[in-house]
Amino acid sequence: MTAATGQRAAGLDERAKGRAFAVSIAVAVLTILDLSKVNVGLPSIQKALHTGPTELQIIVAGYALAFGLALVPGGRLGDVLSRKTMFLIGLAVFTLFSLLCALAPTAGILLAARFLQGVGAGLQMPQVLGLAQELYQGERRARALGVYGASVGLGTALGPTIGGALILLGGPVDGWRFIFWMNVPLGLVLLVLAARVLPGKHATSEGKSLDPIGVGLLGLTVVAFMLPFVLTTGQGHDAPARWFSLVAAAGLLAGFLAWERRYAARGRTPAVDVGLFGRASYRNGLIVATFWFAAGPATFLLNTLLLQEGLGLEPVFAGMVTIPFALASAASSYAAGRLVNRYGRALVVVGLVVAAVGFGLSLTAAVLAPPALVPWLMAAGLLVAGAGGGSVVSPNQTLTLSEVPVAEGGVAGSVAQVGQRVGTAIGVAGASAVFFTVLNADAAGSKLGDYHLATLGGGGLAILILLVALGFALADLGRRRKQGTS
Template sequence: MTAQTLTADNLRSISTRRPGHRREPQRLTSLGTLVLLLGAFLPMLDFFIVNVALPTIDSTLHASTPMLELVVAGYGVAFAVSLVVGGRLGDAMGRRRMFMIGMLGFTLTSLLCGIAPSIGVLVAARILQGVSAAMLQPQVLATFQATLEGQARSRAIGMYAATGGIAVVLGQLLGGVLLNADLAGSSWRPIFLVNVPFGIAGLLLARRVVPTSRSPHPAAVDIPGTALLAAAIVTLLVPLTEGPALHWPVWSWLVLATAPVFAAAFVTVERRAERRGTTPLVPPSLVRLATVRHGLVLAVPFFLGFGAFMFVFALTVQDGLHHDALGSGLAITPMAVAFFTGSLLAARLYERFGTRLLAAGFALQALGLVGLLTVIGDQWPHVSLVALAPGLAVAGFGQSLGLGALFRTVLAGVPQRLAGIGSGVLVTVQQGSVALGVASLGTLFVSLSAHNMRTAFLVVVGIQAGFAVLLALASPRRAAAPSVDVVVEAA
């Protein structure tokens, strides 16, 4: 099979083939959509719910600081490394089948995390949980792409964006509630065990309400590309996560120096694979599509700043303003409510304003973050959580609009036959950037907060506000082209 470069001309030619032929996708019901969204919600929730529990895990399992960081980083790295493979396997084996396999694995590994007798077992279970999540989550967007059309697809993608954002924000709130409840003296364990009943329910329902779909031309797993991508992500995130806790030993610098080497080798291997006529893990011609390339460039700083903010805000409220885990979760509620509200409006607003919604959302996010900086700067250390609410609400609303438009911008250029690969690439960038944000800006915050937490918050959140301003300036100012849905439907 020869490789086909995915240019605009190619896509237009696809839409003209066999004019009388149109493949009707299986119907995805509202219940099926909810089950798929559950599969997106649980992995995202689990990335952040553990943050508020780390001190308690330390006291019960007597973990070292590097091992505690691996509880977070092990999950995130395994998740990011395996996502594209999960999308490729869904294309080949069937997305519903891989969704169920991923849900089963995620449920079992959540149970293992909840009953882990030692920190070593917990870290190992978290790594396996990340791999299971990577098998599960890419099937959600890929199924939406394959089984929905027009406004129904746009609404589903909007709900996906809302689900992800709410999961990230509510992770800390739910974690605080469960820790404070201390159910039957179980301490931190319910933050993992809560996944089990939802996972079982999702597994039972998926067979009945999620339609089957797969790529008409599934590609084999790109083993060299997968190995090099994994090496690039691991050698970047592990030193950034573990290096500060270990005072940057020589090995951390040596490993970090290999990350760009692996990244360059990955790009070279993928280009050669496509020239040979095989389908690489991340087709370079897919990334060269204008909507995909531009969207991914915007996604990296957005998710990097978002991941860092959630980490920094929780530590600031608990360690700086001296609230407990539940108070930290309640403090973020205005952002959650505003994010959810904005996500419900994003689909309709995108239909009207197109990619211009990106700039509007990022500008509102910047405005909200500046409001937070002003309150922290003026009122520290006697900061009322109520005083933080307006800035959080404006930032959350802006993030929801920007995120909803960002997902639509990236996925608009992905043909149906590459739905699994496209969604896998997008979520890999999302999870990798979130983890990188925690590892880089989170590390900067911890270092600065040892001297002055107010200054640490102002610096790190100021950097995120700067990202938001740059994103608003760099966002396209044109309406979305409606022809992409037609092309995808006719492919």
């Protein structure tokens, strides 16, 4: 690697940096969309491929599992080798297996393709945050992360709407295939653009090693921890033995931490610097993000189940209920990116309070309002939640990475996103398990009243999870004020 090549990112002019960052954000949105837009297609997939509840759960949570599994290896390889190379490989894998998902003739092929699609997403996503840290510094980095937060919020919240529109376009039988077809042309176009505008290999990786044993142990830990939640449906088909996987996860985590310390003591660079978790800003931000991403996607899934299955809305109309959340979240996230350096953790605390109030209002509307008014009142509550949510994701991302060296940006960002994917898997599994347990408790589970009660149970759990995030944010705010920081 030449010095000129190593300094490419630093030598880019502002327009070139803007183009590179815009392409990376577009790819991030494309992959984040698949965390939520597939939800509205589940009834169609069930009818077309004759899937059971476990298969449907894996289609949703299996993507998050693979996503989380590939994040740390992807971040590590990006930091050590080349972020651009790993970005292109991840996007190519994501696009290829999106095509296979669209063509899948059986549930088994769809499950396998969906898992590998998640691997592609996990390989490229760490490069987005790594590039943001590489391209921008100080206030400009905070603004860039604000744009990232706004984009992620839009992708998560607009996923059901886009998925519903694609099902409407493709029809009730094969419309779900359009959800995956959408990724193919967009992925190909973005591959060409990324190859042209992303900066090449950077100079911060000198002297680093891949630490394959550490990466492997962490990957096995993530799988062992997430697996029982991925296999939880709440519909009476779940094997109790799946929870033994958590014991294996604890053992693997202990082995991973011991290996990383030993690896570092030998003068080598471990896959994850355990010292990252000694930074309170990083540790607390990671916890807040994990609980936030446990509550948000779970709420959107419950909304979809109530509106489609309970109220009988078409997927496109059920998805449109989240549009106010998406717009409010994007606006507040962009604004929060400019304010975070002034207000710090207090901004996250306010955002969590407002989001909890909004989700509570939406849940109240779902349970108590007349059926004709439920979608409208839920959308109003989600508007409030979105205004708060945008002040959570973007500032928290900035605060989490504020003390992390640029050279470790990819791995630090990927570990943080592992927490997000773990949170998503746990939140979705927990909320949906409560939902279906309540729904199936009565033989007349098709009654609207049962859907209301099931939504109340699952949605109440999601709000409790959000309040846990608020507790950690308040504790961190108190710590910062004692230290005289924001």
